[in-house]
Amino acid sequence: MTQHTLRTTPLVLALLAAGAVGGAGVEALQTRAHAQQPAPVLSPAVVGTNTPSSAVLPDFPRITQQYGPAVVNISVTGTEKTAMQFGPEAFNGDPFEFFRHFQQGQGQGRMVPHEVPMHGMGSGFIVSPDGIILTNAHVVKDASEVTVKLTDRREFRAKVLGADPKTDIAVLKIDARNLPVVKLGNVKDLQTGEWVLAIGSPFGFENTVTAGVVSAKGRSLPDDSAVPFIQTDVAVNPGNSGGPLFNSRGEVVGINSQIYSRSGGYQGVSFAIPIDIASRVKDQIVATGKVEHARLGVTVQEINQTLADSFKLDRPEGALVASVQKGSPAAAAGLQPGDVIRKANGQTVVASGDLPAIIAQSKPGDRIPLEVWRQGGNVQLTAQLANADEKVAKSDSGSDKSAQGGKLGLSLRPLQPDEARQAGISGGGLLVEDVSGAAERAGVQPGDVVLAVNGTPAKSIEQVRAVVAKADKSVALLVQRGEDKIFVPVRIG
Numbered sequence: 277m278t279q280h281t282l283r284t285t286p287l288v289l290a291l292l293a294a295g296a297v298g299g300a301g302v303e304a305l306q307t308r309a310h311a312q313q314p315a316p317v318l319s320p321a322v323v324g325t326n327t328p329s330s331a332v333l334p335d336f337p338r339i340t341q342q343y344g345p346a347v348v349n350i351s352v353t354g355t356e357k358t359a360m361q362f363g364p365e366a367f368n369g370d371p372f373e374f375f376r377h378f379q380q381g382q383g384q385g386r387m388v389p390h391e392v393p394m395h396g397m398g399s400g401f402i403v404s405p406d407g408i409i410l411t412n413a414h415v416v417k418d419a420s421e422v423t424v425k426l427t428d429r430r431e432f433r434a435k436v437l438g439a440d441p442k443t444d445i446a447v448l449k450i451d452a453r454n455l456p457v458v459k460l461g462n463v464k465d466l467q468t469g470e471w472v473l474a475i476g477s478p479f480g481f482e483n484t485v486t487a488g489v490v491s492a493k494g495r496s497l498p499d500d501s502a503v504p505f506i507q508t509d510v511a512v513n514p515g516n517s518g519g520p521l522f523n524s525r526g527e528v529v530g531i532n533s534q535i536y537s538r539s540g541g542y543q544g545v546s547f548a549i550p551i552d553i554a555s556r557v558k559d560q561i562v563a564t565g566k567v568e569h570a571r572l573g574v575t576v577q578e579i580n581q582t583l584a585d586s587f588k589l590d591r592p593e594g595a596l597v598a599s600v601q602k603g604s605p606a607a608a609a610g611l612q613p614g615d616v617i618r619k620a621n622g623q624t625v626v627a628s629g630d631l632p633a634i635i636a637q638s639k640p641g642d643r644i645p646l647e648v649w650r651q652g653g654n655v656q657l658t659a660q661l662a663n664a665d666e667k668v669a670k671s672d673s674g675s676d677k678s679a680q681g682g683k684l685g686l687s688l689r690p691l692q693p694d695e696a697r698q699a700g701i702s703g704g705g706l707l708v709e710d711v712s713g714a715a716e717r718a719g720v721q722p723g724d725v726v727l728a729v730n731g732t733p734a735k736s737i738e739q740v741r742a743v744v745a746k747a748d749k750s751v752a753l754l755v756q757r758g759e760d761k762i763f764v765p766v767r768i769g
Contacts, residue, residue, distance in 0.1 A: 340475065344485075347475045348409060348426055349477045351423045354420040355418070399515065401528065407455060411446050412517045416439060422436060436448055438565050438566060442567070443502075443549065443553055444503070445561075459527050460555065463506070468490050472529070472530075474520070476516035477515045479514060488509040488510035488546075489509060493506055495547065496630070497629075503553060509545070512546045529548075569636065575761065576632075577628055578627065583596060586730055587614075593627075597617065605661050609660075613761065617646055621637075622645065640661055642661050646659055683745075688737055691707055704727070704734055707723075708723060708726060709722060720766070725757075752765055
């Protein structure tokens, strides 16, 4: 939450303040970007008299002057737990216990949890004249006191009406009237390549303005989040968290939230939460104080060209279902491991990350149509979404599927009954004892359990050999590794 707590592990997706963004309803094992196609952008001002249309620029000063007063600085105080070392006095007065502790390589004292003061800062923006403010949930996480400072230097104690870690949205309220507000835009109208503007307080420098372009839309990130982020090259840093992202018409289209960085600082890749998602979360929090998320109940993974060949898809698009939770809406709808979800609720699923983003836009109880590719043909299903907060079964049933054969380079044997019980597998499965050749190159490991090949359950070695013999260039193995189920594409052609 502070400007000093940005995580800086190598090539890390870093929050602009401490905290984490959660998922919502669909787990993506592997994600990639889904960028919209570039399109020309019309802007309100032109630089120069004979400037060609390609050099059209928005009126940044006008946007800043008109809507900058609705952007606020947020400072927070609270406490956070840390571990502190203590000397012999922390061991009930027994110095020998202290020295034994030291000799065992556990440091020069006992590590005791301790609460220390915490200070942090971020940004936000006013969406209602009576003091409703949007920011990031990680900005106000663990805060005992939140202070909002306006551009006219007035300060207000803010109340946190609610926060949703899954979308990283928080709603604040200050006791004020007739406040300046931003204008909200439509994310669907936002185009890749369009100019965008950020206003915030990076490193505490209030009302800092930076600009860039939209690099991509619908970006899926490997952070368990179901948010279809807007990627930009706008310079954002710690302290920009929660600040608005304006389009070229001065409308807020996103909330700056994360950066992708090797150093922990801005390196040209920034991510914003689409304002339509933030608005839905805000409406729920204002009305009820909490947020409900929809759940489908599947684990999906990305489809590459090899998997597309294995499932006879015309192109590597869709969300490949790796597992289905017991008792979930997906199970009730008839979804099976090996299905490829190509459309959900009328929206095309290109990358696997598109599916959780679509589910995140729905509400518990909604009925959504699904277009599924199964065994070389389209199947139409309908799922009634559940509440993501409801308890769910840990893993799915034995409706999984798998593969094997001499072409693969696998040494397999059937699971013993006790092994199957321990692994939670029913309905077959073959244990990988040794691996070489094509399967080894694809990443199959000894100890994996092959559940299916190209959608056919792996109940015997002979059955798997028969399926592989009919395959052309590749096969898709459904493998259980520990508690995870993943599809492994293996090229055999």
